[in-house]
Amino acid sequence: MQKKVQMMVGPTAIPHRVLKAMNKESISHRSKEYSIVQERVTEGLKKIFGTTQDVLLLTSSGTGAMESVIQNCFSPNDEVVIPVMGNFSEQFALIAEIYGLNVKRVKFELGEAANVDTVMKEVNPGTKAVFVVHNESSTGVFNDLEAFGRALKDTNTLLITDSVSGLGGLEVKMDEWNIDIVLTSSQKSLMAPPGLAFVALSENAWGSVENSKFPKYYFDYKKAKKFNEINQTLTTPAVYTLFAVDEAVKMIMEEGLDNVYSRHRANSKLVIKGIKEAGLKLFAKDERFASPTLTAVYAPRKAKYIVNELAKKSIVVNGGLAPMDEDIFRVGTMGYVSENDVIAFLSAINQIKI
The missing domain is CATH 3.90.1150.10 (Aspartate Aminotransferase, domain 1)
Structure with missing residues (x-):
């Protein structure tokens, strides 16, 4: 055959080493053994995210992470600008609208990258954030995050990026490029099964978390941050997916x-x-x-x-x-x-x- x-x-595709790493007995997510694994994973992910900030672990798909950003960093009627150049940038816009955000779409042809100057024309002092999909997997096009970070550096507007199909395959320097929020998930370049999402926030973004008016519990970043301090999560995480990401991150660092x-x-x-x-x-x-x-x-x-x-x-x-x-x-x-x-x-x- x-x-x-x-x-x-x-x-x-999942490497054999990663599959083998999941072949173990179950452990409690409140155990010391579990906490050691979570700490190792999040510390490794900081290097891939290019940040010194905490990387929060969520049991969800990448879409769940997108929704969690809106729940935690915004309030009804906040104005956001979203360059739309494919299915997943449009999805971000739709989620934002469901939550009552004032969404200004900047549309580009399918197959085009988002032009920074064109997007910035729609940004004003009242713009709370610009949402940029790092890698639009519906069209096979990536956006220049570094250029967006430069353009927004001296503003009060957050730069938020969905790097679900980018991070781990495309370079991300969250801190150096002035990106406020980066989110990704386990099943793309991180070479693991679906089940986990990861989010990192800048200090400015944490300020927005303090001011958010949306209700939240499962995706509450303030709760997640407290549990992250003891290398645990608010509720039961996808433990076996974490075992997989642990081994995958080891492979990435070895290479x-x-x-x-x-x-x-x-x-x-x-x-x-x-x-x-x-x-x-x-x-x-x-x-x-x-x-x-x-x-x-x-x-x-x-x-x-x-x-x-x-x-x-x-x-x-x-x-x-x-x-x-x-x-x-x-x-x-x-x-x-x-x-x-x-x-x-x-x-x-x-x-x-x-």
Whole structure:
């Protein structure tokens, strides 16, 4: 049987070491043994986040973390600006509206990155925050967080980023780039199963937490911070997912963050070069902003066919999301993906009649 090559956008392939790390007896989340693991994970994640601030652990998906940011840092009618350039930036806007925030969307074409100058035209002294999706996995485009941080540095506006499909595959320097909140989850470049989300807040963001008027309990950051001081969580966490993230972070540190980022860039460039040679096109309009963690491939009216044909050859990739589900497919290079995996994908794509 041909070995399955998993190049998914998430949940991603899980290394054998990470699977093995979950094969242990259950422990109490109030035990010393558990606290040691949580401390090790959050200290490792600080390096990946690029921060000295606490990294809070939430048992939820990335979407839960997005909602928790709004619950904890805002109040009804707060004005926020959100550049929308795909499904997940639009999702952030929808969640904010559900909570009664005054959302100013700045829309960009699918396949475009958010232009900082265009977004900043909508920011005024009353703007509470700008929400920027670091890596828009629906279109395969990333945003320049460092540039947004520079633009907002001397304002009172928070910079909030969803880096669910970015962090661990794209560099993040939260403190250096003046990012106020970074959130991510376990099942993408962190090479673990779904179940945990992680959030870090700047001192300015913690000030907003103090002033928030929304009710919250399960996602209460003030409670989470107190429990974090003893390396525990308010309620029962996804313990086995934590075991997995613990081992995955060890693997990332063994490889070295710079090497991890270089591997992601190299693999994505190899994918882009190969799909062009196969007669397909990159969906990202500017290759400089093509995501290193996934490539959205433009194949009008053929995307689903190609995904199915690849599956027959044991190559697992993802289809596109509406409204581009008929026209793009997405090839993950995030997390546990090697150059050999990319070569196998390219070999298979060249055998398909397109």
